[in-house]
Amino acid sequence: MAEDWEKLAGETGEEVTSNRFKRMFKLGSMGAKVTASSVASKLGSFLPGNKDRREEGLKRAYAKNAERVVEVLGELKGASMKIGQMLSADPELLPDEFADVMSSLQKDAKPMTYNTVKGQIEKAFDRPMEMVFSYFDPDPIGSASIGQVHRATLETGEDVAVKVQYPGVAASLESDLKSLKTMLVYGRAFVDRDRLDQIFDEVRRMLMEEADYRIEAETMARFNEHLDGREGWRAPKPFPQWTSEEVLVMEFIDGQKLDEALAEIGDGPRRQELLERWMHLYSWMFHELHELHGDPHPGNFLLQDDDTLVMLDFGCVKSFEPEFTDGFMEILDAAWQDDAERIIDIYLRLGFGTDGTDPKSIDPELMLQYQSIVTAPFMRDEPFDFGDWEPAMEAKLFMMRHPSFFKLIPPPDALAYFRVLSGIKGLLRKMDATMNAYEMAYRTARRRGVLTES
Structure with missing residues (x-):
């Protein structure tokens, strides 16, 4: 059985470098291109000529720069990708043309290679993968800022989702933040300085908390109980015995990403009810539980066939008085x-x-x-x-x-x-x-x- 999934694996992903200097070089090169393009397009907008043509040129420049940013941030993962996801989550922060491209970081990031995944899992459990899983899908079902998720089956028969952290996330955090902030501030690519400071401080805090999957497993178990009695909601159950700092094994729950589902549903009472239920959940968390799921982008929620909403990703849950x-x-x-x-x-x-x-x-x-x-x-x-x-x-x-x-x-x-x-x-x-x-x-x-x- 293990040989079958190994044959399917191939090397379709990409390596995630943890080398600080390589990461700084990639961010610096990308920043120079974005800055030069941004300056040129802004200067061009002041030149005489057809106004509609100038505006169309600006839109094309925004989209091209966004593609450059997405390519590099998606490759580097970690803090860089988290920054991009947070920027794309708020449409007021970015021009529409930039936001449309940046939103792909929420769902289309290239995965790391299967060999990297296998190495991370075997390092975490100190044993061959086939001693843990009877089946492991080499292709990820989701990619996030600090890890990617694979479907698998435990040797004991349970269908599970396995979140595997990208190598070097914690070690590259500060250098990534410094390099990316320099690019965004001095390039004046798209975000003002005050908003950027707040976002970077929040990303630093979030990633330090998210980097230990054992903490996330404990939080997930707590929310599994919280949502058990709340109609229309559920959360996965973690498997603590198969969870380490860099690998998290949890119950597999099938469903469609919330934003994709809402787009397919279109206007009408069903979409209205789902959005209201989603908003009510956040009000309930903050004012009744005094806890808050800190990453509300729609990729962290699934919609099941019976319209149950599933909350995912408990790496950043904050408590309040x-x-x-x-x-x-x-x-x-x-x-x-x-x-x-x-x-x-x-x-x-x-x-x-x-x-x-x-x-x-x-x-x-x-x-x-x-x-x-x-x-x-x-x-x-x-x-x-x-x-x-x-x-x-x-x-x-x-x-x-x-x-x-x-x-x-x-x-x-x-x-x-x-x-x-x-x-x-x-x-x-x-x-x-x-x-x-x-x-x-x-x-x-x-x-x-x-x-x-x-």
């Missing part, structure tokens, strides 16, 4: 009451602001205007169109006009929370979702006992 999660419900409640002074007090209590920030330095009327931008979906008891919502750009323009709001620097926990919200908003916007988010928030606030009746 109940006082912190309730605080955001209190901000909404205060906004519903037009109580700007209370909103300001809650922000400061949650840790927003620099040391010694004076609440009086923030204009209460302006605070209500700011809240109307960042919490727009939750302000009215009516369906909200997420397809037209661009809060990041609106908030940035508002803060440029009113610099006092730059003092409300978010605490680290809030940055992680906002990163997840950005991913949620990204899918809802891509799907042109319309839903009554106010109703969901109101019920949660009442359940948590933070609702103030007017």
